[in-house]
Amino acid sequence: MRLSRYIARRFITTTGMVFAIFFGILLLIDMIEQMRKLSGSDASFGDALHLSLLNVPDTMYRILPLITIMGSVALFLALARSSELVVVRAAGRSGLRFLVTPVLVALVFGIFAVAVLNPLVAATQKAYDEARAAGNSVLSVSDSGLWLRQGGEYGQTVIQAARANQDGTELSTVTFLTFGPDGAPATRIEAPTARLTPGAWLLDGAKMWDLTAPNPELAAQSWPDGTPLPSDLTPERIRDSFGTPNAVPIWQLPSYIDGLETAGFSARSYQLWFQMELAQPLLLAAMVLIAAGFTMRHARFGKTGTMVLYAMLAGFALFFLRNFAQALGETGQIPIAAAAWSPPLAAALLALGLVLHLEEG
Numbered sequence: 001m002r003l004s005r006y007i008a009r010r011f012i013t014t015t016g017m018v019f020a021i022f023f024g025i026l027l028l029i030d031m032i033e034q035m036r037k038l039s040g041s042d043a044s045f046g047d048a049l050h051l052s053l054l055n056v057p058d059t060m061y062r063i064l065p066l067i068t069i070m071g072s073v074a075l076f077l078a079l080a081r082s083s084e085l086v087v088v089r090a091a092g093r094s095g096l097r098f099l100v101t102p103v104l105v106a107l108v109f110g111i112f113a114v115a116v117l118n119p120l121v122a123a124t125q126k127a128y129d130e131a132r133a134a135g136n137s138v139l140s141v142s143d144s145g146l147w148l149r150q151g152g153e154y155g156q157t158v159i160q161a162a163r164a165n166q167d168g169t170e171l172s173t174v175t176f177l178t179f180g181p182d183g184a185p186a187t188r189i190e191a192p193t194a195r196l197t198p199g200a201w202l203l204d205g206a207k208m209w210d211l212t213a214p215n216p217e218l219a220a221q222s223w224p225d226g227t228p229l230p231s232d233l234t235p236e237r238i239r240d241s242f243g244t245p246n247a248v249p250i251w252q253l254p255s256y257i258d259g260l261e262t263a264g265f266s267a268r269s270y271q272l273w274f275q276m277e278l279a280q281p282l283l284l285a286a287m288v289l290i291a292a293g294f295t296m297r298h299a300r301f302g303k304t305g306t307m308v309l310y311a312m313l314a315g316f317a318l319f320f321l322r323n324f325a326q327a328l329g330e331t332g333q334i335p336i337a338a339a340a341w342s343p344p345l346a347a348a349l350l351a352l353g354l355v356l357h358l359e360e361g
Contacts, residue, residue: 015071054128069315072291110281119249168238169196200228245273275340283344289351
């Protein structure tokens with residue numbers, strides 16, 4: 001037990017040092033970028049630092065697997081150079097038993113990252129986006145404007161607006177196209193402005209065409225200002241739809257996915273992100289096993305630099321393979337479960353096989 005606590009402490013220390021080094025480097029790089037973006041405004045150095053402190057956690061969270069493998073390599077190299085690995089084996093503990101502690105620490109850290117760090121990173125990224133948008137009351141989503149969709153008991157409605165405010169609750173030059181149960185267009189509504197209130201859009205100067213009538217223009221109706229159009233959208237859902245799945249805390253993802261599917265949105269990217277977050281602890285454990293397979297050897301065997309290079313290349317390969325599987329999963333070319341769980345599971349099994357070959361072969 002004492003040896004396990006010692007190994008765990010060394011692993012946490014080395015990984016923490018790598019984390020701190022990367023945080024400092026990324027903070028400096030991001031500060032330079034923020035100062036470049038703010039060069040034409042009255043923003044101060046403190047404003048750039050504030051934005052960087054909000055933006056860097058998202059990048060750090062994304063590269064946690066790489067930080068883990070670097071910390072693992074540093075641990076095994078330090079133990080090998082001090083001959084502590086030889087002492088451990090001489091004491092009767094095999095390499096596999098030795099690896100149980102760092103693997104368990106990686107699993108616990110992965111669970112902590114998903115359960116605690118994920119919501120914190122989502123909050124800081126949301127604050128960063130809001131801070132960057134301060135002073136700009138108009139948001140242009142794409143060349144064709146803002147596109148939304150709402151559903152529920154009122155049927156499916158596609159919303160297109162030329163421009164919107166920061167949180168998407170006030171639309172300009174907006175069109176509402178409602179579809180009937182058979183999927184055919186039922187009505188078309190155009191308005192200069194629309195404002196979202198609880199349960200409805202309030203339309204000013206709106207005009208409605210009944211697309212099921214023989215002559216829609218002849219049957220068109222002009223609505224007075226403030227006419228309500230029922231809606232199940234909320235400011236939170238609209239704001240989150242502008243971002244990416246990592247902007248939604250993991251504890252809110254299941255209900256958020258249900259809301260997207262109810263409204264008629266495709267929630268595949270969110271479902272994939274949720275599964276990838278659940279697989280994060282296994283991915284970190286796989287990084288530890290990869291590092292052990294290449295660097296958990298005595299320094300006298302030589303080729304230490306080559307083994308470190310192989311370990312880092314394998315870690316980067318797994319990292320990019322995971323991103324590639326994510327792209328395939330988002331496009332529907334492979335199942336969501338396969339995209340999320342196959343890369344870390346395959347890497348863990350292959351690395352474990354390498355460790356067994358080196359220890360028992």
